[in-house]
Amino acid sequence: GRLIASLFIYLQIFMALVSYTISLHDNIAAAFPATFTNHHNGYFPAAKLTAAAVAIALPSLWIRDLSSISFLSSGGILMSAIIFGSVVYTAIFGVVIGNGRIPLLRLGNIPTVSGIYLFGFGGHIVFPNLYTSMKDPSKFTKVSIVSFATVTALYTALAITGATMFGPSVNPQITLSLPKHSLVTKIALWATVLTPMTKYALEFAPLAIQLERSLPLNMTDRTKLVARGLVGSAILLIILALALTVPFFGYVLSLTGSLVSVTIAVILPSAFYLKICWDGMSKFTRVANLGFVVFGCVLGVLGSLDSSKMLVKGLVRVHGG
Template sequence: MWSKILKFFGKSECSNCLAHQNQVASESVHGAELDAKQMLWARCDVCVEQNQVCKCDQSADDQHLKSVTDVGHNHDGDHQANSSFAHAVINMIGMLIGLGQLSTPYALENGGWSSVFLLIGLGLICTYSTLLLGKCLDKNANSKSYTDIGHQAFGNKGKIILATFIYLEIFMTLVSYTISLHDNIIVAFSGVKLNLPWAKLSTSQLLTILAVLVAVPSLWLRNLSSISFLSFGGILMSAVIFSSVACTAIFGGVKADHKIPALQLHKIPAISGLYIFSYAGHIVFPNLYVTMKDPSKFKKGTIVSFTLVTTLYTILAFMGAKLFGPQVNPQITLSMPPHFIATKIALWATVLTPMTKYALEFSPLALQLEHNYFPSKISPKTKTILRGLVGSFLLLLILALALSVPYFEHVLGLTGSLLSAGVCIIFPCALYTKICWAEISRPVLAMNLVLIGFGALLGVLGTVSSSKMLIESLKGT
């Protein structure tokens, strides 16, 4: 009788090898694959021991593992984990480099050469906070975005607060990019005059509108791997700007003999927002993590990306401050000799940079729209059309605001202090502390609390300072 009972359970175990897919698929990718293999092998061992013909054939094994892998890598059905390490690094660097390299010479000259320690320190802090976001994602395989981490840590209230900051940062960042586009395009097209009798717009405004309309189709892209070529374009434009400034120092007839003050403490609050914004990319980093084929390489990619970006910022900051001194413009390209060929190249690179940024900056908002507001039954093609229409409308709204408030350094500083300080420093430390409370050592807990306080201090002081200057500039017009 016992042999019959064992025989029965042996058959039952073998015939139900695929019955545990849901349990296994809920685990992380690598753990799920390992558990799936062990489960299948265990079932087959039972079959062998009971001298039964095993029904756990190779096709069932392959199908089961494929199902587990798909669930682990494909978090939402549309955005598979198909991004390589190179794609992730390109997207991360492309996200970080942009307006920061234009403003760091201005920030360094105003804050003093010793403020470079603040620039480098913020780079280290933002590297650490990015890694914290990756650790939070490791804790819950269902988390796909920054707001999901907020929900995991603090429930719906946390998700709402984070979403508010993220959407505002996206909006203000795109406004800043468009202001930069407006400021540089008129210089790049010097001598060109456009006039529409029915529209009371200047030549610079018309040129900016045309440039933004050219960039609108990029908002219809859905896959981050597809967007990586735009990120590479942004990196290329940044390299061109850096090279152009270097050529100005060597061949442009501008002597790098200006003395940089050691420290201007009263200006630190205003420039801190510019420094923080230079590392603002955290809203996209969780999405990059989720779409990586091998998330274990996220740490390496983060360190490589931030190291390269911080090095470039530091060199360019000193170069620009030494070249132009107190006359340095908040956008370094507008300080360069107007008739020098390198200046014209840099201006064109600056004009093209926002066009490479719109799609990647918009992607977190687009993903949230798809997850939370688009019906789940609609086709991917319809989703693409809807997100494209929403993105196009928002970009036109951003264009209108940018043309109304053309104060680059004040808007950028306010964005960095009011929003980026929270998104890049305060929230990652708070989320990690809450989610991993049971595992955090006292030194790590103390460090996170110090960073939260430091981020809050910079945020408050910078917001007050930038707001005052923006209001004064608006009153003066």
């Protein structure tokens, strides 16, 4: 069970970083539109800028004491606030005519959309570190409730705003739908570019810690640091290559949510709880957790199949074959 959970956690980290890098690539291209319109093939200049941005973030993977870069976490929160504020400002004071219409419910899109929802709420891999690092762990439940409530409110506000402004034509990344020549849009684009750069080291931390623990005890700290840095650098280069090859943010995000997030956030917690506490459970608790496992499996399978199909179609369309 522990091995399965660890594999899914590391897969979640890897796929999330691929999604973030795709977002970086898309937004950095939009931030420099004139740079690419003067080339016969705009992909390569955008790819070079993306590679440069990743190279700037690369040294952070070599830092062993993450407390020295803990400010990056605050930076990520600040960037998210800037993006949200930019979208709201555009909705209120921008030139976008708010006449978009999106049907309230599309049953056929539930599998794909559920993966995106699950990814957005699937931050469970950081819960243990948050709990142990809290000054007063007894407040963890309260903090979790406030955090999830805040995130839900922000997600809902952005969804309604995007639907109202752009309707079905809204881009999977709303920053790419904002007016191209607006200063507020430029700010939002750069905030979106900087967001992944603040996440690489912090997201990679669980994998780096496990890597150090698996190294021989007789290795010096310096050798462990080099090994950790080299492995992290290699993984980040693979992530960059995948992001440039599979430039479909929405589909990759949906696949991550359906394949990995639902397993970490729904299936495994309920399954482990049933395994550990079966004898002491009430009948209702057993049925409820079994229901969560079945529901998670169904949603995960349907979402993974649907997003994989869309991803393959996108790859065929872009790369041919």
